[in-house]
Amino acid sequence: MDDCIFCRIVSGDIPSDVVYRDEYVTAFRDIEPMAPAHILVVPNEHLASTDDLEERHEAAMGRLLRAASVIARQEGISDFGYRLTINTGRNANQLVPHLHLHLMGGRQFGWPPG
């Protein structure tokens, strides 16, 4: 999608600080970090939100979660702990309509999550 900022990051059209990439997902640092480590993991294929998930997307979604754990180890935050968040829809604070998982670590997190 030409007008999707995350599609353009995946394709390399817009530069970003990419920390992980494979056939299913791409991960890059959030430009407005809310934790010492704050990384976005997105499916390479455009998908607006989890509300659009179908059975054929499960492989990419499984990779999305495993990639987050691999990146957490890479970033040195897995032993201390981290939080994964996916916002679906504007009321949950989803600002970009391309499904993305927030991996945040390096600090403590309270409850509830927002």
Next chain:
Amino acid sequence: MDDCIFCRIVSGDIPSDVVYRDEYVTAFRDIEPMAPAHILVVPNEHLASTDDLEERHEAAMGRLLRAASVIARQEGISDFGYRLTINTGRNANQLVPHLHLHLMGGRQFGWPPG
């Protein structure tokens, strides 16, 4: 795992308000809800946290995310929006050492997520 409360909920050994179940995952209402709809989705197979994810778990993890979207529709919260959260480790507020995804909806969510 006999001493894992979520394994005992999956097996039916401990009663809970189950809202979804398939070959990979089980979902039930959180007993300390932090939103009008607050549901936990867990893999049927015991897995302590996302820190233990391996390639063979990707199918169950893909289903975990898709099941969340199916349940959100079932609960009537998908149009308004919802937040998905996975805590990994005590500092992120993971209280039960069996991987679980929090599906929360029916209200607005702030940023950052905790």
